[in-house]
Amino acid sequence: MQSLIHQLINLPTTGVITSSGEHGKVTDLIKNADQIRQHHPQIHQHKIALQYTNLTQFVTALIAFDGWCSEIYLCPPNVSISQNQLIKWPIDVDTDNTDLSVKPLNSTSSDVAHTSWYMSTSGTTGEPRWYPHTFLSLSASTKYSSRLQTLCWALLYQPFRFAGLQVVLQALLSGADLVDVADYEPLAQMAFLKHADVTAVSATPSLWRQLLMTGQLSELTLSHITLGGEIADQSVLDKLKRLFPSAKLRHIYASTEAGVGFVVVDGRAGFPAEWLEDTSLPVALKVSDKQHLLIKPSHQICQTLAQQTDVQGYMDTLDTVQIIDGRVFFLGRATGTINVGGSKVHPEKVEQILLQCADISQAKVYAKKSAIIGELVVADITIIGSANQQNVKQQAFKMCKNKLQRYEIPTKISVVNNIAHDPSGKLNRK
Amino acid sequence: MLNLEQQIRDAMQQVAELSDCKLVEPVKSDTLLLECGLDSLGYAMLVAQLEEDLGFDPFTELAIDTYPSTFAEFLAIYQLCADNQ
Numbered sequence: 340m341q342s343l344i345h346q347l348i349n350l351p352t353t354g355v356i357t358s359s360g361e362h363g364k365v366t367d368l369i370k371n372a373d374q375i376r377q378h379h380p381q382i383h384q385h386k387i388a389l390q391y392t393n394l395t396q397f398v399t400a401l402i403a404f405d406g407w408c409s410e411i412y413l414c415p416p417n418v419s420i421s422q423n424q425l426i427k428w429p430i431d432v433d434t435d436n437t438d439l440s441v442k443p444l445n446s447t448s449s450d451v452a453h454t455s456w457y458m459s460t461s462g463t464t465g466e467p468r469w470y471p472h473t474f475l476s477l478s479a480s481t482k483y484s485s486r487l488q489t490l491c492w493a494l495l496y497q498p499f500r501f502a503g504l505q506v507v508l509q510a511l512l513s514g515a516d517l518v519d520v521a522d523y524e525p526l527a528q529m530a531f532l533k534h535a536d537v538t539a540v541s542a543t544p545s546l547w548r549q550l551l552m553t554g555q556l557s558e559l560t561l562s563h564i565t566l567g568g569e570i571a572d573q574s575v576l577d578k579l580k581r582l583f584p585s586a587k588l589r590h591i592y593a594s595t596e597a598g599v600g601f602v603v604v605d606g607r608a609g610f611p612a613e614w615l616e617d618t619s620l621p622v623a624l625k626v627s628d629k630q631h632l633l634i635k636p637s638h639q640i641c642q643t644l645a646q647q648t649d650v651q652g653y654m655d656t657l658d659t660v661q662i663i664d665g666r667v668f669f670l671g672r673a674t675g676t677i678n679v680g681g682s683k684v685h686p687e688k689v690e691q692i693l694l695q696c697a698d699i700s701q702a703k704v705y706a707k708k709s710a711i712i713g714e715l716v717v718a719d720i721t722i723i724g725s726a727n728q729q730n731v732k733q734q735a736f737k738m739c740k741n742k743l744q745r746y747e748i749p750t751k752i753s754v755v756n757n758i759a760h761d762p763s764g765k766l767n768r769k
Numbered sequence: 770m771l772n773l774e775q776q777i778r779d780a781m782q783q784v785a786e787l788s789d790c791k792l793v794e795p796v797k798s799d800t801l802l803l804e805c806g807l808d809s810l811g812y813a814m815l816v817a818q819l820e821e822d823l824g825f826d827p828f829t830e831l832a833i834d835t836y837p838s839t840f841a842e843f844l845a846i847y848q849l850c851a852d853n854q
Contacts (some may be wrong), residue, residue: 526803549809552802554838578835680809710828712813736787745788750814751821 342406358394372403386410388425390397394519412457413499481512483716488514495542501595525549539563546678566589567682570669573608599636609668675768677706679746698726701758798841
């Protein structure tokens, strides 16, 4: 398997990346990546914590580091990683200990065998959990063709997350252009998409609903439409199909942990039940007795996931599914994790905050379905003695506002008499 | 009984306060929803709040061809759903 830089060099054509209104040719980014390798010999075969700054620098660093460093950690802003022997990138000029006496390395002659790319998911405690991937597994579904090369992709996801990285790699390796609009509000995003004549967009169903709400989506000429990161419902698929009847409409199921996914192209929610037990697929699928989706990728699953994997090599995705009329539909996370427009909320974390209120004796946080944003966070609480319900709720909201991200804050807190528990004493999350 | 428009406006105000958003003044019929001051989380909360107040959620119950862009279109969808109840 060739590294990212070698694959790009061998492409017949490469595209242009536009970020913050500035254009960067991928050919120039390759040159810059080569310079990084030459001027920072200390990073060779080392572990790198890549802090996200902007898309152009991020992509340049990926080109420089894949096949050159042993491990790359894709760090979201404000996520620090506590591990020894990690070199932080971009290098802080104050602490840069580059030894200028070290002879620059020839950047193409001594690649490492392969580089592990680590991506984080937020754990139950709020601490990120890191999962290793390889360039091979991450780019498994990307391809080059003269038709794909003419596309202009919009990036609406954060590129250091799984879905965003897929868009970045798809654009890079197909020689297409890429426009970064991830940090803008929907109306501004639409303005950029129109200005750049974007033809390919990948976004969560919630982001698609926002773009639909602008009333301007039909002004684009989209040929490739992808939905991912949340359950794609039939309603949003139908609306997009009506607006762009000849576009390729795909929704993706992806597991960041396993680093794999699959694509559904028939414009219908869920996926065909005949895919279960079909061993000819790149990812083998089945449904467990608990109605969880199990997947078996062709590559080896990392050690961390061994306890989630059965003897046949199937990993429990912890996504619950239901089969109706030959179709497998996704219902949500078995763990109770709530998906608010693509952002994951762990109910336990919110419950712990609620329980810090002196007058709250029990708390249960769960999802309420939303046709706008997928799921919303709601909470039931029991209160102690004669405390005033309204005051306790206000106190709870205040506590949540101080300690949680906005999407994690319960949109509704209900005072109830009793909260059900399993015989084991755990909260009944069903 | 408040009229539907006033109920929606009241719920918008309530959600804006709860979600730390600031509504633009005034929200007129042709004000774009995405320029009212609520973001997508705010709208999701608004629809959930209105479901509590009115007892229905048109975005779940109606097969809506296009999403509303303006306040008037948002109101019209609720009016249509209310008429069907």
